[in-house]
Amino acid sequence: EVQLLESGGGLVQPGGSLRLSCAASGFTFSTYDMSWVRQAPGKGLQWVSAMTGSGGGTFYADSVKGRFTISRDNSKNTLYLRMNSLRAEDTALYYCAKVGRSYYFDFWGQGTLVTVSS
Amino acid sequence: EIVMTQSPATLSVSPGERATLSCRASQSVSSNLAWYQQKPGQAPRLLIYGASTRATGIPARFSGSGSGTEFTLTVSSLQSEDFAVYYCQQYNDWPLTFGGGTKVEIK
Numbered sequence: 001e002v003q004l005l006e007s008g009g010g011l012v013q014p015g016g017s018l019r020l021s022c023a024a025s026g027f028t029f030s031t032y033d034m035s036w037v038r039q040a041p042g043k044g045l046q047w048v049s050a051m052t053g054s055g056g057g058t059f060y061a062d063s064v065k066g067r068f069t070i071s072r073d074n075s076k077n078t079l080y081l082r083m084n085s086l087r088a089e090d091t092a093l094y095y096c097a098k099v100g101r102s103y104y105f106d107f108w109g110q111g112t113l114v115t116v117s118s
Numbered sequence: 119e120i121v122m123t124q125s126p127a128t129l130s131v132s133p134g135e136r137a138t139l140s141c142r143a144s145q146s147v148s149s150n151l152a153w154y155q156q157k158p159g160q161a162p163r164l165l166i167y168g169a170s171t172r173a174t175g176i177p178a179r180f181s182g183s184g185s186g187t188e189f190t191l192t193v194s195s196l197q198s199e200d201f202a203v204y205y206c207q208q209y210n211d212w213p214l215t216f217g218g219g220t221k222v223e224i225k
Contacts, residue, residue, distance in 0.1 A: 035214075045154075045162065045205055047214040061213050062119075095161055103209035104152035106173060108161035 002026040002107040004096045009112030016086050020112055022079040022096030030054070030074040033099035036081050038092035039111070046092075049081060050099065064090075086116045120144050120208050124217035130225040131196050139220045141189040141206035150210035153182055153191045156219075157202045165204075166191065196222070 008020040022034070035050040049070040050059045058070050069082040079096055093113050097105035121144040131137045141151065149169040154162040164173040166182035169189060179194040193200055201224055206217040 044219045045156075045207070045216040047207075047216065050214070059212055100164070100167060102150065102167070103214060104164060104167040104207065105154075105162070106164050106167075108163070110161055 002098060004098065004107060004109030006094065006096050006109045006112035009094065009114045011115045011117065012086055013118050014087060014116055016116070017082070017084045018086065018114060020081040020083065020094055020096075020114070022081075022109060024077045024079065024096075024098070027098070029072075029077040033103070034072065034079045035097045035099055035103075035105060036070065036079075037095045037097050037105065037108075038090075038114075039095070040089075040092045043092075048094070050103070051079070083114070086114075088116050090114060091116045119213055120147060120211055120215050122206055122208055122215050122217035124204075124206060124220045126220060127218070128221045128223060130223050132225045133198060134195050135225075137193040137196055137200075137222055139191040139193075139204055139222070141184075141191070141217050143187045143189075143208055146186045147208040147210035149185045150208055151182075151184070151189050152207045152209065153180075154205045154207065155200075155202045156205065162205065193222075 003025045005023045036048040051070045067085045071080045093111040095111045096109040098107040100106035123142045125140045151169045153166040156162040170182045181192045203219045203221045
């Protein structure tokens with residue numbers, strides 16, 4: 001059974017940093033691309049970032065490019081999202097998602113909440 | 119960026135009736151289109167990928183159609199557990215983009 005468990009969210013001041021983690025199990029982690037998708041309170045879904053299975057390729061939404069860094073440790077079956085220079089508009093529930101055979105998301109975690117506020 | 123537009127924003131349907139949801143892309147996405155269902159307090163769940171292929175475990179009452187810029191998700195006979203918000207997503211080009219969602223509510 002595929003499981004994705006996010007952690008690392010919390011309250012942070014504008015301009016601050018956080019690192020999110022996503023622990024994966026139930027599939028061969030290193031062979032699948034992975035992604036982060038966020039959802040602001042009461043709003044829709046927004047794709048944030050993705051990484052290839054090997055870690056050799058990364059992709060970012062323009063709104064986070066230069067501030068967020070996606071990474072993975074395939075020996076630990078864990079995906080990360082380092083978030084710097086956080087803004088109020090980054091406040092959201094951040095989901096970790098497994099990429100299917102193409103870039104749709106076939107499994108999702110339950111999310112970790114990031115709140116950026118002074 | 120490819121803009122995905124869903125309509126209507128809210129759809130009021132009685133249990134047992136058919137629901138038809140639309141998703142339009144600002145440029146062609148071929149068949150690289152997925153649909154998700156999200157219930158309150160839950161993560162999204164993949165329903166359809168490739169515009170028309172049901173994901174594992176998805177009931178046959180859910181069907182997807184379309185290609186290019188016009189797509190439809192149909193729920194043939196709404197069950198109580200189907201009242202939720204539905205999102206489409208294109209994966210034909212970067213950045214990946216979602217529609218704004220259609221809320222299916224009980225009439």
